Amino acid sequence: MDLTVVWxxxxxFAVFAYVVMxxxxxxxxxxxxxxxxxxxxxxxMNSIAPVWDGNETWLVLGGGGLFAAFPLAxxxxxxxxxxxxxxxxxxxxxxxxxxxxxxxDPGHQNFWDKAFSGGSLIAALAQGMTLGALLQGIEVEGRxxxxxxxxxxxxxxxxxxxxxxxxxxxxxxxxxxxxxxxxEQSHARKLAIRWGAATIILMGAVSVYNVLLNADYxxxxxxxxxxxxxxxxPILTAIVAWSMLRAILKDRNSKPFWLGIxxxxxxxxxxxxxIWPYAVPxxxxxxxxxAPYRSQAFMLVGVALTLPLIIAYTAWAYWVFRGKVGHExxx
Amino acid sequence: xxxxxDALLLARIQFAFTVSFHFFFPAFSIGLASxxxxxxxLWLKTGKSVYLxxxxxxxKIFAIAFAMGVVSGIVMSYQFGTNWSVxxxxxxxxxxxxxxxxxLTAFFLEAGFLGVMLFGMNKVGKKxxxxxxxxxxxxxxxxxxxxxxxxxxxxxxxxFEIAANGQFLPGPSWWDIVFNPSFPYRLAHTxxxxxxxxxxxxxxxxxxxxxxxxxxxxxxxMFSMAMWMAAIVTPAQIFAGDMHxxxxxxxxxAKVMAxxxxxxxxxxxxxxxxxxxxxxxxxxxxxxxxxxxxxxxILKHDLNAPLAGLDTIPDNLEPPVPVxxxxxxxxxxxxxxxxxxxxxxxxxxxxxTLYDLPWLHRAAVLMGPSGFAAVLAGWITTEVGRQPxxxxxxxxxxxxxxxxxxxxxxxxxxxxxxVYFTVFGIGVWYILKLMGKSPHAGEYGxxxxxxxxxxxxxITPGPTQNTGGxxxxxxxxxxxxxxx
Numbered sequence: 001m002d003l004t005v006v007w008x009x010x011x012x013f014a015v016f017a018y019v020v021m022x023x024x025x026x027x028x029x030x031x032x033x034x035x036x037x038x039x040x041x042x043x044x045m046n047s048i049a050p051v052w053d054g055n056e057t058w059l060v061l062g063g064g065g066l067f068a069a070f071p072l073a074x075x076x077x078x079x080x081x082x083x084x085x086x087x088x089x090x091x092x093x094x095x096x097x098x099x100x101x102x103x104x105d106p107g108h109q110n111f112w113d114k115a116f117s118g119g120s121l122i123a124a125l126a127q128g129m130t131l132g133a134l135l136q137g138i139e140v141e142g143r144x145x146x147x148x149x150x151x152x153x154x155x156x157x158x159x160x161x162x163x164x165x166x167x168x169x170x171x172x173x174x175x176x177x178x179x180x181x182x183x184e185q186s187h188a189r190k191l192a193i194r195w196g197a198a199t200i201i202l203m204g205a206v207s208v209y210n211v212l213l214n215a216d217y218x219x220x221x222x223x224x225x226x227x228x229x230x231x232x233x234p235i236l237t238a239i240v241a242w243s244m245l246r247a248i249l250k251d252r253n254s255k256p257f258w259l260g261i262x263x264x265x266x267x268x269x270x271x272x273x274x275i276w277p278y279a280v281p282x283x284x285x286x287x288x289x290x291a292p293y294r295s296q297a298f299m300l301v302g303v304a305l306t307l308p309l310i311i312a313y314t315a316w317a318y319w320v321f322r323g324k325v326g327h328e329x330x331x
Numbered sequence: 332x333x334x335x336x337d338a339l340l341l342a343r344i345q346f347a348f349t350v351s352f353h354f355f356f357p358a359f360s361i362g363l364a365s366x367x368x369x370x371x372x373l374w375l376k377t378g379k380s381v382y383l384x385x386x387x388x389x390x391k392i393f394a395i396a397f398a399m400g401v402v403s404g405i406v407m408s409y410q411f412g413t414n415w416s417v418x419x420x421x422x423x424x425x426x427x428x429x430x431x432x433x434x435l436t437a438f439f440l441e442a443g444f445l446g447v448m449l450f451g452m453n454k455v456g457k458k459x460x461x462x463x464x465x466x467x468x469x470x471x472x473x474x475x476x477x478x479x480x481x482x483x484x485x486x487x488x489x490x491f492e493i494a495a496n497g498q499f500l501p502g503p504s505w506w507d508i509v510f511n512p513s514f515p516y517r518l519a520h521t522x523x524x525x526x527x528x529x530x531x532x533x534x535x536x537x538x539x540x541x542x543x544x545x546x547x548x549x550x551x552x553m554f555s556m557a558m559w560m561a562a563i564v565t566p567a568q569i570f571a572g573d574m575h576x577x578x579x580x581x582x583x584x585a586k587v588m589a590x591x592x593x594x595x596x597x598x599x600x601x602x603x604x605x606x607x608x609x610x611x612x613x614x615x616x617x618x619x620x621x622x623x624x625x626x627x628x629i630l631k632h633d634l635n636a637p638l639a640g641l642d643t644i645p646d647n648l649e650p651p652v653p654v655x656x657x658x659x660x661x662x663x664x665x666x667x668x669x670x671x672x673x674x675x676x677x678x679x680x681x682x683x684t685l686y687d688l689p690w691l692h693r694a695a696v697l698m699g700p701s702g703f704a705a706v707l708a709g710w711i712t713t714e715v716g717r718q719p720x721x722x723x724x725x726x727x728x729x730x731x732x733x734x735x736x737x738x739x740x741x742x743x744x745x746x747x748x749x750v751y752f753t754v755f756g757i758g759v760w761y762i763l764k765l766m767g768k769s770p771h772a773g774e775y776g777x778x779x780x781x782x783x784x785x786x787x788x789x790i791t792p793g794p795t796q797n798t799g800g801x802x803x804x805x806x807x808x809x810x811x812x813x814x815x
Contacts, residue, residue, distance in 0.1 A: 089409060103778065
């Protein structure tokens with residue numbers, strides 16, 4: 001079996017796990033200013049306080065895994081998106097410490113609430129723009145990035161950045177529908193409708209832009225016989241999007257969240273179709289970027305042994321804190 | 332050319348700055364996680380509430396330190412790619428998998444169980460909670476294992492092959508890579524350093540509160556525990572440091588020459604230079620205070636053993652001597668000061684006056700931050716001593732950097748400096764505020780407002796619900812009068 005392909009799927013899984021799990025954390029951060037200071041914000045933050053750290057670890061697995069399995073891709077993409085990565089990291093610094101600091105200093109809680117939402121917004125935007133910068137192509141010479149340090153800033157990357165912000169806000173609001181009740185849940189429901197619609201529109205816009213951006217991308221989606229293989233992705237996306245909006249409106253608890261994740265899964269699958277088999281689109285394939293067999297095999301042993309355990313104890317941690325936040329008898 | 336040089340220098344400053352800041356937090360949280368596990372274990376075993384109170388007291392501090400460690404650590408995991416892309420491309424196949432193992436076996440373990448450790452005691456029960464605490468402590472140790480293996484491989488690379496495209500590739504045995512020659516010594520020395528760092532912080536907090544009230548049972552307990560660590564671990568640490576030094580002499584002799592300030596070779600026994608001002612231009616240590624032949628005794632266990640000096644190393648392969656020379660002396664000096672505290676505490680303990688020695692308590696307060704200074708100085712010694720190489724003897728630092736423009740690196744460096752000093756400065760201040768509060772009976776744990784993952788009981792609790800007894804768990808803080 002080709003370990004390079006296996007590793008491409010492992011990295012994709014780590015990125016997907018990060019995007020949905022820290023996605024709802026960051027989404028709650030983005031939406032934080034719309035919640036009233038005090039009880040509303042406390043409940044929103046407490047719904048993720050026990051799990052955000054584990055969620056964020058998937059980002060380290062995505063980055064560390066890329067470094068280990070596809071070192072050339074790591075060495076090209078990060079310098080190419082340098083300001084975005086630095087902005088994301090600093091955003092995550094503010095977001096992360098705010099979880100602790102806002103309780104430590106009631107006099108400055110408002111400041112740390114702003115740091116929480118500002119950090120989340122910047123991190124989400126930077127992540128989305130990094131995706132856009134990757135999709136629009138990166139200039140490579142030899143084994144290094146060869147473009148300038150502003151190449152990542154284009155209308156297209158702004159669009160992917162906004163799409164990610166909207167998507168995270170959707171995940172965050174659907175998570176809150178699940179974890180809250182009463183007025184706060186109604187508020188989350190209103191947010192979910194708004195950001196759900198925005199996500200769907202922006203996903204559509206990015207898809208259209210992708211096809212216009214690059215003839216190769218268009219060929220993958222629109223020419224026969226590929227179209228028969230890939231057509232289910234947009235069709236399923238439309239079905240899931242419709243069901244999700246209905247579930248949000250119909251007073252469902254956890255269903256909107258799971259459908260939101262399904263929407264992200266389909267979006268990621270679409271991205272996979274678009275860029276396969278490149279690690280850096282149009283420049284470096286996954287086989288060119290791959291670490292040697294010995295590195296891949298050694299790590300695969302580790303993944304096979306630990307990933308099931310990680311998923312098991314992560315699931316347990318979620319189970320421990322299941323139910324609505326801050327009410328009697330919710331377990 | 333000049334522009335590239337500037338970008339390189341800025342990238343080096345940025346890495347040194349972010350890694351130094353980051354190192355403080357794990358240096359503290361590795362030891363503190365273990366201390367918390369010990370406290371909770373003793374509470375479960377003995378049922379004495381003082382252990383539970385101390386557990387809750389330090390848990391609040393741990394939560395802040397851990398958060399700072401996490402966010403500054405994520406920066407590190409990306410900085411290899413952002414600023415050292417050539418290094419990443421070349422060394423990725425060898426060190427990448429070790430870092431991936433760190434994520435899989437350590438980071439997930441810590442992060443996955445942290446939520447239960449901080450908030451879950453009254454949800455999962457005592458035993459499961461203790462298991463979660465143990466997992467977090469284990470995770471911090473496993474993390475140190477892998478990252479120190481990576482660092483050691485960069486110091487003493489073994490078990491690799493070099494490909495036609497210049498990449499370092501793993502050889503047939505991963506064992507040779509993971510357990511490279513300097514790794515066991517570096518692991519022992521660094522982990523003990525982390526334990527001592529925590530012990531001296533705990534000791535300083537205990538001493539601070541003893542100075543205010545020498546009868547405070549909680550302060551007594553933590554001070555006593557910390558002083559046991561100081562008395563037992565410091566000698567072991569000095570021994571491990573000596574072994575590590577001998578290992579370095581074998582594998583990285585130029586680093587030891589810089590540590591010792593030996594510009595010249597000494598065929599008939601080298602002096603131990605205690606102090607002096609290294610002058611790399613003139614290749615001499617000015618105003619040196621030295622003990623003849625003593626360096627040969629320490630390094631070769633023979634007064635007359637010849638020791639080579641930096642005159643045997645080409646100038647362009649020489650590490651910056653003054654930095655290494657001084658940082659080494661700071662580390663060693665602090666080590667012996669720690670030993671002094673340990674011995675002093677033993678003397679007090681034997682005489683039964685451990686809690687009645689205000690000068691010991693004052694000295695312990697003063698030594699509170701000493702572990703951090705020693706860790707940083709030791710880190711500078713080993714990292715600067717490796718220069719001009721990033722992978723010792725094989726890849727120069729100057730050839731490892733990303734193709735970035737100087738303004739980009741300058742801007743990010745400025746941003747890191749501003750954000751780190753502000754954010755982590757504030758975090759340290761919050762920690763100091765918590766430490767300034769006296770540990771007391773019925774200590775509450777990590778509090779998160781009136782709602783949250785932490786509360787299971789009614790919405791409007793009565794003041795009688797909290798008995799403050801041992802069955803009360805860290806998060807039963809609902810009628811806590813004291814502000815958080």
